[in-house]
Amino acid sequence: MKYDPEKHHRRSIRLKNYDYASSGTYFVTIVTHGRQCLFGQIVDGQMRLNECGEIVRDEWFASIKIRNEITLFENEFVIMPNHIHGIVWIGLTDVVAVNYVGANIVGMNVVGTNVGATGRSPLRNGPKNKSLSSFIAGYKSAVTKQINIIRKTPGTPVWQRNYYEHIIGNETELLRIRQYIANNPINWENDENYL
Numbered sequence: 001m002k003y004d005p006e007k008h009h010r011r012s013i014r015l016k017n018y019d020y021a022s023s024g025t026y027f028v029t030i031v032t033h034g035r036q037c038l039f040g041q042i043v044d045g046q047m048r049l050n051e052c053g054e055i056v057r058d059e060w061f062a063s064i065k066i067r068n069e070i071t072l073f074e075n076e077f078v079i080m081p082n083h084i085h086g087i088v089w090i091g092l093t094d095v096v097a098v099n100y101v102g103a104n105i106v107g108m109n110v111v112g113t114n115v116g117a118t119g120r121s122p123l124r125n126g127p128k129n130k131s132l133s134s135f136i137a138g139y140k141s142a143v144t145k146q147i148n149i150i151r152k153t154p155g156t157p158v159w160q161r162n163y164y165e166h167i168i169g170n171e172t173e174l175l176r177i178r179q180y181i182a183n184n185p186i187n188w189e190n191d192e193n194y195l
Contacts, residue, residue, distance in 0.1 A: 025174065026165050026167060033159055039082070059143045071089035085184060
């Protein structure tokens with residue numbers, strides 16, 4: 001079949017005209033290529049990471065060292081056998097945090113709170129610099145590279161194309177999503193990604 005740009009183009013699943021580099025809180029889900037269970041297994045309602053799962057975890061939190069615009073919290077991230085869920089804060093400042101989530105920021109295990117310039121040049125023909133998509137692209141690339149090194153499978157995809165995101169609009173939503181993340185391992189057998 002011949003390529004037809006009207007029929008064979010990728011449709012964006014992003015919110016039209018929304019600036020994903022603007023300050024905000026985003027819930028993301030990234031799924032493995034072919035929904036392969038690469039990162040470990042659920043045992044008695046708890047995720048047991050294997051070597052690939054440890055790479056996934058380490059790269060998530062290493063991201064704050066090179067991306068000053070993001071903030072990540074330990075209780076807002078979960079690795080499952082074939083996908084991850086996480087909350088990404090872009091442009092978090094003390095004022096934004098207090099106004100957005102009130103007292104819920106107190107007592108959280110902050111992995112990183114970084115705001116400011118990264119000194120990185122904008123990506124050419126890629127995601128907007130300092131945006132959610134830029135973070136996800138860099139994260140997926142770093143994880144894929146390391147996993148393919150240990151598996152000795154250069155060029156093999158680890159992730160599905162794209163990712164799911166949801167803009168978190170208020171404190172009630174944030175609390176509900178945090179609870180969903182916390183309960184994900186014990187609900188594994190009911191998960192849409194369960195094989």
